[in-house]
Amino acid sequence: MSRLPTVIATACFAVAGAAAWGTAHFGADWIETRSVQALDQVFAQEALDWVEVYPDGLILNVTGTAPSEAARFRAITVAGTVVGSGRIVDAMDVIDPESIAPPRFSLEILRNDMGISLIGLVPSDGGRAQLSEGLANLGADVPVTDMVEQTARDVPENWADAVDFALRSLRDLPRSKISVSKDRVEITAIADSAEQKATLEAAIARRAPAGIALAMSISAPRPVITPFTLRFTKDGDAVAFDACSADTDAARDQIVRAAAGVGFEGKADCVVGLGVPSASWADAVSLGITALDDLGGGTITFSDADVTLIAADTTPQSTFDRTIGQLESDLPDVFSLHSVLPPKPESSAAQAEVPEFVATRSPEGIVQMRGRLSDVAQEAAVLSFARAHFGSEDTYIATRQDPELPNGWPARVFAGLEALSHLNNGTLIVQPSTVEVRGDTGSRTARADMSRILSSKLGESADFSVAVIYDELLDPTANIPTPEECVARMNAVLEVKKITFEPGSADIDSSAVDQVEKLAAAFEDCDRIRVEIGGHTDSQGREEMNLNLSQQRADAVRSALVDRGVEPAALQAVGYGETQPIEDNGTEEGREANRRIAFRLIPNPVPAAALATEAAASAEAPDAGETADPSQEAAADE
Known part of the structure; x- marks a missing residue:
């Protein structure tokens, strides 16, 4: 009996120890679980989704790859607000800074009646100076909100060109948004009319720099058509x-x-x-x-x-x-x-007596009026009206007086002249029964505009006809280079590297073939102009020999361009020899500069019909570049 209390005491101690161990074990698990849940919750609230927590007893291992040292420090700080800092073990990594992509240069420009807003990232090396200069060139006192940041990183190759293009476009777009990146410019704008929209689109597209992709969306309100x-x-x-x-x-x-x-x-x-x-x-x-x-x-x-x-x-x-x-x-x-229902046509003899008024407008803008008007006062009124539409310097009248003209004759003449003003060149014929206007125009809406004028001013019973040919070359809104621009870009090719020839011959040097290819490409959209290919030499050798050699070289360039698809009728080869030096022939550098090919615009454009005829003829002509007389190899151009 004396051992029973000992056994009971031992059992009680064992049960108490087991209970204490179980309580400690489950309590530690509960604390771990609650601590991890609390940290996960606070990390989620702080958008630190890259952090992970692993418990080890009461110790909490915080792991993950921080995007920056600042982010790592912030994660530790946030964790310390939930549990004691002594329980936190920082096991986080920080991403390698070299693997982080550099910031992308970009610029957003917003312009409206309230001013201009700038936001983006530009190079610290000249980026803000370029913006300031471009905004100063707008020519208006416009409030500017500048939210642009700078960074000292390498400037992309096309960045400066893209920004300059955007700022020059901004001058013409008072209501616009322009987005700029290193190789792309996006323009969204509002124009006042459909005509302005077409003009802006053509002008902006024409000055877009090479290497820059342009995305353009310009909208315009629907026009008010009067009369409809x-x-x-x-x-x-x-x-x-x-x-x-x-x-x-x-x-x-x-x-x-x-x-x-x-x-x-x-x-x-x-x-x-x-x-x-x-x-x-x-x-x-x-x-x-x-x-x-x-x-x-x-x-x-x-x-x-x-x-x-x-x-x-x-x-x-x-x-x-x-x-x-x-x-x-x-x-x-x-x-x-x-x-x-018009009556049947009268005999030719009767038709010959029909009075008429005729006005012609030449491609140069000269307007000549002849035919019949009722009296001197009407002649003066018509001349004044025409000069108001066509200019006083280019308007002439040579009419004769006929007091028997039908009623409404002046109104028909005035309406016809106003319609004629919509043509670049054409003819107006006014007769008692009809008004006829025909000619060429660079406006796609000219036919509709002229019909609207004549129908509203001649009256509902009037008969008239409008025969208009649209010519894209006359359209100022079309993205077609002017003749002067065509010649300028040809000569620009030669400024980079001129066409060279074999010494003393008219054979184009193999190293200049690329330049010939570039010249042919420069003729794109320039097939209706006439260009002179001028051949020039230095003053060494005999004058006659130099003249012949320069002509042969000009012919050789012409033949090379024709072989590459340039219209033969657009090219005229002329040799000038040594007669037009641009530098001193007394120095080697001067003689080298004088040995050249140059392009010059010939004023009259090529008639469309001449293109096919000339092309057929040139196909049978010998290649002038192969006809150089070897005996004429001269000391010039050695």
Whole structure:
């Protein structure tokens, strides 16, 4: 019995020890779990998602790869706010700084009526100075908000060109956003009109530097069309829009479908704008086009709600009456129809007595007027009106007086002259029954503009015709280099490295072949100009020999360019020998400079018809570069 208390005491101590161990073990696990959960939560709140926590008893190992030393220190600091710093073991790594990509240079420019805002990162070496200089060149006192940062890193190759291009473009874009990177410029802007939009797009695209990708989006509000005009003609199988206006894209498509149904092919330059007289515009136009086809031909003009249909003079009276009656009943109520069936043409003898007024405008801008006007006062009024549109220096009148002219003659002359002013060159013919304007223009909207002028000013019963040819070379908004720019870029190729020849011969040196290729590329978009290829030598050797050698070398360059696709009619080779030195022939450097090929613009452009003729002729001509007389090898150009 004496041992029983001892056993009981031992058992109690064992149970108490086990309970204490279990309590300590599970308590430590609970503390570890709660500590890790608390740290994970605070790291998530602080956006430190790269940190990981591993418990080791009461010790917490904080691991992960910090993006920077500052981020590592911040993670330790945040952990110390949750648990005691003595329990934290810093086992974090820091990313190698050399593996971090350098900051990317970029610039955002915002401009509106409130001013200009700049934000981005630019080189510390001249970056801010370039911005300051470019903004100063805007020529206006514009408030600038500068949020640009700088960094001392290597400047990308095209960065300065891209920024300079963006700042020069900013001058023309008062409402714009321009984004610049080392090899790309993105421009988003608002223009005041469709014409300004086209002009800006062409100008900006033309001055974009090489090596810089340009993304451009310029928007313009829809134009207000006054009067809202559409004119459709049908003469046999020839159908065309002289003018086309629509209020929506859907209305435009409906009008084009109606025209296609009567034989129209190609693209209709239909302007979508404001000012439509009725929501039923497209329905009315479609009905009118169909009626014109039923008549067999003629013209139909919509000027706001006034509709004028002039049938072909060959239309039978019964067909005319039936079709016009049907059209009058089908047109929406707001539209008013005026229809005309012209009488049969008179004999040629009677036609010879028809009075007329004729005005011509030459490609050089000279306007000459002849024909008939009623009196001296009318001559003075017409001359004054013409000078206001064409300039006083280039306008001439040689008319004769005829007091028997029909009523409304001055209005027809004034309307015709105003329409003629939309052409670069052309002819106006005014007769009692019709007004005819034809010529060339550099405006895609000229036909519609002229039709709108004539329909609004001649009256609903007037008959007129507009025959316009669009020439892209005359279009100032087209991205086509001027003749002067073409020649300048050719000579720029030679400034980098001139074309050299074998000593004393007209054979192009093999080292100059690349320059010939670059010259041929410089002729892109310049196929309608005429260029003189001038050959020049120094003063060594006999004068006649130098003259012949320079001509042969100019011929050789011409032949090389023709072989590479340049139009033969665009090139004229001329040898000048030693007669036009640009440096002193008394020095070796001067003689080297005088031995050259140079390009010069010939004023008259190449007629389109001459291109094919000249090309065919040149295909049979011998290569001038192969006809050099070996006996003429001279001391010149040694």
